[in-house]
Amino acid sequence: MQRITISIDDGLAGEMDAMARARGYNSRSEALRDMLRAQTERWRQEDSSAAFSVGNLSYVYDRRVRALPERLSELEHAHHDLVVSSTAMRLDHQDSLVSVMLKGRTEALRKLVDHIVTQRGVRLAQLNLIAVQPGDDHEHPGDHEHHGHEHLSPVTS
Numbered sequence: 001m002q003r004i005t006i007s008i009d010d011g012l013a014g015e016m017d018a019m020a021r022a023r024g025y026n027s028r029s030e031a032l033r034d035m036l037r038a039q040t041e042r043w044r045q046e047d048s049s050a051a052f053s054v055g056n057l058s059y060v061y062d063r064r065v066r067a068l069p070e071r072l073s074e075l076e077h078a079h080h081d082l083v084v085s086s087t088a089m090r091l092d093h094q095d096s097l098v099s100v101m102l103k104g105r106t107e108a109l110r111k112l113v114d115h116i117v118t119q120r121g122v123r124l125a126q127l128n129l130i131a132v133q134p135g136d137d138h139e140h141p142g143d144h145e146h147h148g149h150e151h152l153s154p155v156t157s
Contacts, residue, residue: 020094050131053106054152057113057127058100063120064094072116074099079112103152107133131155 008016020031059102063069076083093099100116102109107127117125132152 009018050106050155052104052132052134052152053109053129054101054103054132055109055124055127055129056101057116058097058099059095059125060091060095060118061119061123062094062121068119068121071119072098074121075112075116075150079108082108082112083155 009121016028018029018033020028023031025031025034061068061072074087082102084103086098086100088099089097102112102125113125116122131154133155135151
């Protein structure tokens with residue numbers, strides 16, 4: 001483990017301490033390590049050349065936009081090989097929050113996401129992708145059958 005020293009102003013230190021307490025961290029170091037991991041993973045995904053990913057796309061859409069719910073549903077059905085599951089939560093009389101779980105080739109996932117989020121009436125979209133390595137490797141002894149599936153192990157540095 002390496003020790004890194006940083007300087008931050010009192011206001012930011014106070015906010016960081018409040019966040020760390022609210023989230024249950026035992027120390028500033030634990031909180032900073034988690035923030036650094038999250039930011040590093042975000043950077044890796046933005047710059048990722050990973051062939052495969054799993055992820056979640058969340059977005060809000062206005063169901064009053066003509067035929068938008070049907071178009072979004074058709075997009076999911078047309079990409080059933082990438083969409084693992086989808087759920088919608090009604091927020092008010094016109095807006096719904098949708099969460100779509102995805103897995104597949106990263107390039108194909110990004111194209112599908114771009115197609116969804118550029119639909120008129122879709123807004124506040126956020127994508128969280130995690131690079132994975134498909135395979136059947138095991139860290140534990142003993143063989144077992146996968147019955148038609150393969151592992152998708154997260155890629156970590």
